[in-house]
Amino acid sequence: MNFKSILFLAVVLLICSCKSETETLAEKTHARNILVDSVITQFQKKILAQQIDSVFSKYNFNGSVAIFRGENVLYEQQNGFEDFNQKKKIDHSSVFAIASISKQFTAVLVLLQEEKGKLNTDDKVSKYLPEFQTVQFQNISIKELLNHTSGISDFGNGLLSVPGKEFHYSNKGFRFLGKIIEKVSGKSYDENIKELFIKIGMEYSSTANVFTGRNFAAAFIGNNNNFQKVENMPKRLADESISVPAGGILSTVNDLHLWNTALYGGEILNPESLKKLVEKSSERDHQIIGKMDYGFGIMMNVGKPLAYFHTGYVKGAPSLLIYYPESQTSVVILSNIANEVKGKKAIFNPHKEIRQITDAIQNTVIDLRKEMINPVIIK
Helix, strand or coil: CCHHHHHHHHHHHHHHHHHHHHHHHHHHHHHHHHHHHHHHHHHHHHHHHHHHHHHHHHHCCCEEEEEEECCEEEEEEEECEEECCCCEECCCCCEEECHHHHHHHHHHHHHHHHHCCCCCCCCEHHHCCHHHCCCCCCCCEHHHHHCCCCCECCCCCCECCCCCCCCCCCHHHHHHHHHHHHHHHCCCHHHHHHHHHHHHCCCCCEECCCCCCCCECCCEEECCCCEEECCCCCHHHHCCCCCHHHHCEEECHHHHHHHHHHHHCCCCCCHHHHHHHHCCCEEEEECCCEEEEECCCCEECCCCCCCEEEEEEECCEEEEEEEECCCCEEEEEEECEECHHHCHHHHCHHHHHHHHHHHHHHHHHHHHHHHHCCCCCCC
């Protein structure tokens, strides 16, 4: 064998050796990362169980709480009754009124129509609805209905501020968005949302107009020992004072996790539309949670961790839905009784405490993962 052949063989052996070393290193890194994720997951499960169980106990919380990371159930607990009169217990299939969490569904339906070229969120609402063709309302845009800066009052016929200038939460604004969806699509709101539910696999979700399912968690006022049923539920959610597009969707903890996963995983909206949904376009000082950024029917944390969320309240049914995109984690908190004598702040105490717990754990998990997973750069 001549020198040239020997050199060629040496180079080949060196390349093979390097490849083998690289593959081994990659395998070890992958195995370590799996181990790190497993350790962190067990840590989350243990802490969540300890802390959220204490919230259930502290408030004798009547409702359902579930936390998912991907397909992994980090925490799930149900307590109390779907119906206090019949003493029927809540379980994972219980269907709750989700109130204003419904608004993000309406926002997504609007953006889907925009993707089809049926509207533009910068369009004036007057282009679609005759109610907006008066001088006072003619400059209000679809975007301003979506981020609550239209100035429309829920309790009068005038404007609370110049369109586009100030945040004024408006259920009426989302009722008008529902009308726009119906006009440009040629189908009812219920038909539009049903198509979305089917696409995502949300088998147990519905609207107040068409709900015929079982396991409805009827709403109650009072406490677990002294309660009064809210009449005409869920049909009353379709009344103009609330309206389905603003607060009339019914769902379960599992279906809402499916929704979060599909929405933020890019399975429903294209990237540009999803960016519009969660991009800050207004600010809100929430009477219960405090300062936050607001997108289209979505609230966002001002600081860390990055979170997309929304509260919901209709008489007797407080709710909260959160998604942490950095870890693909959903937090679903649904309830069907509220002691209104104590005020809304007290009604949402369990929800707020659970959110504080999950925010803190999310920050810890992000830091832990950065410290424990330190990938080796191969040159």
